[in-house]
Amino acid sequence: MLYFGGLFGVLTFGLWLFCLVDVITTNDGDVRNLPKIGWLLIVLFFPLVGSIAWLVAGRPARAVARPRHLERDMPAYPEYDRPGRFAATDAEADAEFLRRCRERAEEQRRKARDTDQ
Template identity: 65%
Template sequence: MLYFDGLLGIFTLGLWIFCLVDVITTDESSCRNLPKGLWLLLVLVVPLVGSIVWLVAGRPQQATRARGPYERHTPAFPEYDRPGRFAATSPDDDEEFLRRCRERAEAQRKLAREKRGEE
C-alpha cells in the first residue's frame, strides 16, 4: 500500500508541476473560462483538483507547438493568413504582375538614359 501511495504522490507532484508551468506559459488571451491569475491561484491552492480542472476547462483548445521561447501562437507565414490575399502559382500566370515589372523596368531604363545624357 505504501508503494501505491508513493506512486500516486509522485504522479500528483508531476501533474501539479506540469500544470503550474503550463498555466504560467499560456498566453492570457488563450485561457478559457477564468482569467489566468485565477487559474494560477486555483492550481497553486488545490494542486490535484486544480490541475485536473485546468486540463479539462482552462487549457487552450488548439494544440500548437511553440516556435521559440517567446512566441506561442505565431503562424509560420502570417502574410498568407490574411483574408482575401491572392498568391499566383507562377509569375508567368499573373499578367498584371508581369505588366508592372515591364513598366518598372522601362521606367528605370528611361531614367538611366536621361542620367547618361546629362553626364
C-alpha cells in the same frame, strides 16, 4: 500498499508542477473560462483537482504546441512570403504556368524513358 500511495503522490506532484508551470507560461489571452490569476490560485491551492480542471477547462485548445520564441517571430506560412515566389494574378497567367509545368513534366518523362532504353 505504501508503494502505491507513494507512487500516487509522486504522480500528483508531477502533474501539479507541470500544470503550475503551464499556467504561468500561458499567455493571458489564451486562457479559457477564468482569468489567468484565477487558474493560478486554483492550481496552487488545490493541486490534484485544480490541475485536472486546468487541463480540461482552462488550458488553451491548440493542436500543436510551438516553442514560445517562435510564435512571435515566424509568419504562419513563410514560404508564401519569400521573394520571387510565383503568384498568379489572373486565371490566364495561372493556366499558362500550369501548361508550362505539364510540358516540363512530359519532357522529364521522355528523358527518363530514353535513358531506360
